[in-house]
Amino acid sequence: MSEEKYEEALETLWGSIQILLSIFGPIHKDIAFCYSKIANIYYKLGDMNQTILNHQQCVRILEKFYGFDNPQTAHAYSSLSLFYYTAKETEKAFAAQLKSLYIFNLIGGEFVKSLLGKFLLTFDLLAS
Numbered sequence: 001m002s003e004e005k006y007e008e009a010l011e012t013l014w015g016s017i018q019i020l021l022s023i024f025g026p027i028h029k030d031i032a033f034c035y036s037k038i039a040n041i042y043y044k045l046g047d048m049n050q051t052i053l054n055h056q057q058c059v060r061i062l063e064k065f066y067g068f069d070n071p072q073t074a075h076a077y078s079s080l081s082l083f084y085y086t087a088k089e090t091e092k093a094f095a096a097q098l099k100s101l102y103i104f105n106l107i108g109g110e111f112v113k114s115l116l117g118k119f120l121l122t123f124d125l126l127a128s
Contacts, residue, residue, distance in 0.1 A: 006041050013038050029072070032061035036076070039083070048087040055080050074103035 017034045024031065039055035042048075059076045066072050077100035084093035 001044075003045065006045055010038060010041055013041075027061055027064045029062065029065050032058045032065065032076075035061065036079070043083065043086070048083065051083050052080070052087060055083055069103055069106045071104070071107060074100045074107070077103065 013034050017031055020028060020031045020034065035054045035058035039051045039058065042050035042054060055076070059073070059080055062073045062076050077096050081093045081096035081100060084096055
């Protein structure tokens, strides 16, 4: 896809955020979704600073909208972890992924505990 199409998508998403803000106020899942999509576009454009800033905004909104112990919030932290890792911010990536796993453990129990060991092993291999 051309950079021009990405710019057009960004313009549309920023416009959508303005409309949603006027309807719902600043804390709504659809606004978080827009920030997530904006982050994904910046990721494809290679701008990791904007990717991380916009996805952090998505996480903040989801945490306020759904609460901390919600699968949507956990998934958002997991995605943020991947963005941090791509930006070579491994400590922040690790912290975000641990937060994601902690949330999944709160809501999912034993299944997630088995995933934690696999994650730690994988992260250790990637970090070395």
